[in-house]
Amino acid sequence: MANKCTIEHAIGETRAAILYKNKPVEYHLRRWSDEGLPRAGDIFAGRVTKVDKQLMAAFVDLGAGEPGLLRFAMTPNAPRLTEGQMILVRIVRDAEAHKGPLVEFTAKSEVDKPGPQKTGTLDEFIAARFPGISIEEGPVDGIDYVTDTEVALKNGGFIYIEHTRAGTMIDIDTAGGQKTKVSIAAAKEIASQLRLRGIGGLIVIDFPNFRKKKDRADVWQTLQDCLNNDPNITKIAPFSRFDTVEMTRSKSGLTIGQIMLDASGEPSVETLALRGLRRLEKEARVDGGARLVLQLPQKAYDWLQSGVILWEQPLAERIGARFKLVSGDKLDVFKDEK
Known part of the structure; x- marks a missing residue:
């Protein structure tokens, strides 16, 4: 859900806040230093540099940044690819640390040099993601606060968000509060934070141990209900025997933290x-x-x-x-x- 976007064209970066009932629900950030690099939704001409039959994928030189990965299973309409061939690809997911962008085949290319063919601004990305949204210029300051690992819950307790190469780990500290109440509040906040920060991939949530099945069911349902408002695709597994919940959230770009922080978790x-x-x-x-x-x-x-x-x-x-x-x-x- 979204009904307004505030966008700030600052020196060196463009920030956007997606608002619902005047409350930020999603942030986006693009920097001048990344201009020319492949972004989700862009169309690039690329040269196939390697076809890996074991991976069932091809690597594509895009002319900027790391080579793109084209998985055959994602693009059944692609012709038989050969090394050196020029093709047009759409960027499905931005590059991350140690990983090039994920791409999909769109057409054969008449261009003889890798590079961008069609790119868009953040304003255009927002308008396409939320058709009919009202976009206005203004300051976007809240984005500076969605990289903290610790998030305080309104009525007591904390959630801690840690990122690893394998996925995102979220821990809940009740701080002496009633387990079920804190966990329900945490489930709501987790759904919010995932979207605000742009977190995707595998997410593991470590809840307190529950004595009653009903408490566990109520917490799980709260998380599910809150994620229903997320425009990204989310999938949630049942509680494990250790009271953890595994879930996935689709993503196409970098998280706010990946853009703003260095490898040690400090502002870059x-x-x-x-x-x-x-x-x-x-x-x-x-x-x-x-x-x-x-x-x-x-x-x-x-x-x-x-x-x-x-x-x-x-x-x-x-x-x-x-x-x-x-x-x-x-x-x-x-x-x-x-």
């Missing part, structure tokens, strides 16, 4: 740099005449100076050429007194 250098630019722009709009200084930790400072994205001219067009960048111990914005 790029995230810190773009966070600084957003804060600088906000401060400049509040104080229209001041010359401002953006101070960033050294690694974030170096990232902006490296030219990965061209940010200075677009920022100057928004707030004027009245800022400078320095390195320091922490992120800060202050007036230039010189």
